[in-house]
Amino acid sequence: MEVTAGVGGQEAMLFTSEIFDMYQRYAAYKKWKFEVLEYFPSELGGLRHAVASIAGVEAYKYMKFEGGVHRVQRVPKTEKQGRIHTSTMTVAILPQPTEMRLQISPKDLRIETKRASGAGGQHVNTTDSAVRIVHIPTGIVAECQQERSQIRNKEKAMQMLCAKLYNTKLEEETKKRNYARKIQIGTKGRSEKIRTYNFPQDRITDHRISRSVHHVESFMLGEEMLDEMIQTLREYADYESLMEIISENEKNNSS
Template sequence: MAHQSDGSATLSQLLAEYAETETALSDPAVHADQSTARRLGRRFAQLAPVVTASRELERVRADAATARELAGEDASFAAEAEELENRIPELEDRLRELLIPKDPNDVKDVILEIKAGEGGDESALFAGDLLRMYLRYAERQGWQTEILDDEETDLGGHKSVTVAVRSRSVEQPVWSRLKYEGGVHRVQRVPVTESQGRIHTSAAGVLVLPEAEEVEVEIDPNDLRIDVYRSSGPGGQSVNTTDSAVRITHVPTGTVVSMQNEKSQLQNREAALRVLRARLLAHAQEQADQDASDARRSQVRTVDRSERVRTYNFAENRIADHRVNFKAYNLDQVLDGALDDVIDALTRADIEAALSSDAGPASGA
């Protein structure tokens, strides 16, 4: 993942940026442009924990110094001075953690794509299970979801489904939680189509893209080839008598996006452009990561999307994430949207990897 320059900024620079952002947000003219106001609001929310931790550390250091000074005259202050001094290392660690270079996409909304893999109908049914899992997790988080495109199968599975996930609040960013979900998800269970009761293994792929603002990715209309065709339903049957489905090809990169979920050609075109912008932004950021020799790349951040990332074992009610050796026996709850534990484990591994490559105390950051 690409990291912008503010990620490696010093504490003083971040404090100054916080003050500038706070001033900008108090200007009514800024809120006339909703895109700018939203971007500043997200950045303000991202900086707030750093400012809070810094102020708390400064206060405790000052109080400890005062208590130590008073202890020279009154021994009753000695215990208070020791208690305050014992808090300083913990607060320094917290600030150091907050100063880890940030993923600039953490504040973004998400385009989530789930595609059935090998395994035929069983894989498509599993893709449907993953879709419901993410929709229920989004509901728990208070996020908004919108199905942009959905290719269903006769048995009620999903060959491919694309979902936009958006946060209603800058304090609950989507990418920072869902960015670890990309990869191959494997299921082990007895398929509904299996008459002998044998356990089968199949898989579905998940692709998570930060949703791009129009200003972030400029698309030249001359670079697009747009084809329209008649949409089809499960089993290839026609469900629309008009050419409302849209296929957009970005000629310079060869990126192709197809949409047929909406009855309106215009709506499908707009949805396809949203996904196209997200894919082009992800491509540009991956290229930037490859070009940046000093980019931070933890084991979690650089995991090959072609690798198996997680296994869902129904017989044992077990979920296992292979990147961080996470294992739990509450698969039924996870599939009902209880994803926080595994996401927290991945986030913690990411932070620890970044901390292990960091040096120097928080006070000198």
């Protein structure tokens, strides 16, 4: 999972931090393993960008519905006039290939090491432990600096690179499919907002299924309310897939 602050400056970064925390709590609620691979905080306690690995029973089947643009509407802490601002952040969910179906040639990789940056006190900048791997044919980059060990960072960066390459391959195969689903739940592009968190009206709206629930703070605890929303999205996606199969069969029978 990758989270990135979008439009809205510091407020977008604060919201990104809250959403990242929400998923960390959701992973704990689902008894999944949540491991932070990259974390770039902002000055005011927000988050510019972060990457985490989530592992557990059906983790991808649930989390894939969270990919897309999340929008927040509220009065930022920094706002003197009490005006409501709209900010965004994006979530990308990449499936991790279980077995190595990807053939990656070592000669296609450029591996760079550098000193870790960011908050870390005495341990930062003492060794070249941060690792950046570039896949030369595609230009896809993965880096990790969370661990003090260069070997561990290299392993994690490689894991991230595999996930990114696998996702690219998956997207290409999806595009090749002869029919596209009307609403691609779980594979929606980053440009489209999937959910709005409206604090003044204490309401969360998921735009894909036109469903609204109240109690934003409870929702962002990442427990029952978020789980129910994702379950509804899963049911809707299953129904949509079924309708697609029926219409495809009808088309084949009539032709």
